[in-house]
Amino acid sequence: MTDTLTVRPAGPGDASDICALLNAVDVIEIGRPETDLGTVEADLNHPGVDLATDSWLAHRGGRLVAYALVWNDSGPGRIDCDHYVLPGDPEAAVRLLELMEARARAMAAGAGQPRLRLQLNVEPTLDLALLTRRGYRTVRHYQVMTRGLTPADAAPAAPAGLTLRHCGADEADRRRAHALVEETFAAHFGHVDRAYDAWLDHLDARALDWSLVWIASLPGEGDAAVLLTRDDRTSMGWISHIGVREDLRGRGLGGFLLRHAFAAYTARGRDTLGLGVDTANETGALALYEAHGMRLHYAVDTWELPMHPQG
Template identity: 35%
Template structure:
């Protein structure tokens, strides 16, 4: 077992390791799909998602990804680290081909992610010119990993490598074949469909709405581009509440739909990717209106279930609202942290 602070083993020498490249898209996506076919995660990256990752300027793949290939050139493992320049943590992700699991590759990938996290913090500190003021505390490297509760092999790996659970999240479903809830806005507010003209106003509203949420960091233009240009994004199923007199974004519900996942699961799911209400507009039933609107949009599009994820300790009381509106928990995931 590796205690917190111990050095993890190096990458497995049976594989040839290098950063992901454009030419690797098919192999990279194939590795993730093979792993997902066995582990059955709620969501996994597909080729279109990887194409977006390859275009990232804030987290360029040349420095922040690693792919391991066997002697036949088949991708068998990968890891990726992302970090906001001013962020207080890096986030790691990756997978190991099921046929190669249990042989120590995963712990090597953790070691690579931890080292890359240390480097990212050092690079960001250097770019900022070091500690600007006397007495200021420079952020220490921290890596965060996410996993679904059912993936106990990951839990064993994380716990054995010095990580601790810091948060739980509930995946919640709401059947759409039941009576749908109602919601009424104040006369000074209006509900509109999300579209390109609202991309930047909603980004700013999101950063404002989530500034009091645990673990949330502001989304810059590139990070927001990953949201609005997500291959599964459905602006037609997304709503925004505006203040009539000023045009200010009061709240928003951004939806996605995974058509491929629906085939595998056997039901069609409208997923609320992001839901937020600005502080100044809370307590006016806006979230309820947005969710009720989302359910109607989902149902009209032929979907069976409305779904979302919620931090189990959300400070706005969101969990109670979701239960009131008919959502129930169907899955749980957690965030694990390690201070490096």
């Protein structure tokens, strides 16, 4: 590399350039661009991010070659981050790793056993040797799974007695959906308890179409499960959460909600529906999705760096 590397914070006006960089990385890693501008804008406008201290853009010869962001909305000691770099620029990769690690240490100051978490494609543009030399290790493996939709995906028959309602404009139902997500995901790896307003910020849920969020109820049991989906991605519809109360699992509720999502998104004219799953999920979610025809789109590893206050 002969051009000088320059690094500066990101600003709201950089969203288009960042989106283009992320899509260039997408093409290399998964074969097609799948990052939407709205997703980047939501990250840059997250209320818990100060772009002046928590974001970095690396340019070489006027070209954006790397981007990093850190945020802290997961409780004391855990800092999350994004890091994207075009291949062949280890200087940019390392420089942004150094900056985000230093900022993460400052954000986690005083917390016991602080750690930095980063999610990466299993075959990323970032040289993984740079991570392992810096002390990162993989702690979890995820799959992004997709399924093609067809006119045969009609609304499924509900289990006996089950009723399904969407949240719509009912604030009480929105809060109930939040409570069900918190309850049903409490034991999942990486889950963080969040109050309602913090949860809305974390999911960018204020932009959510609440008619695509459903609550399932059973006679004598009350609200039993939640299905949270969103239709704001260009490439596919997306299932964010399928959660069933622990005492009601094994009754086919998860499968019904999955089939309901297939039918709902078919009716909306979508041809693909996707979701992410922890492959070590003890509820058997991976097997459920595979049994319903969902297949691997790409895989992601969670990397973690234990942080010493002085680096």
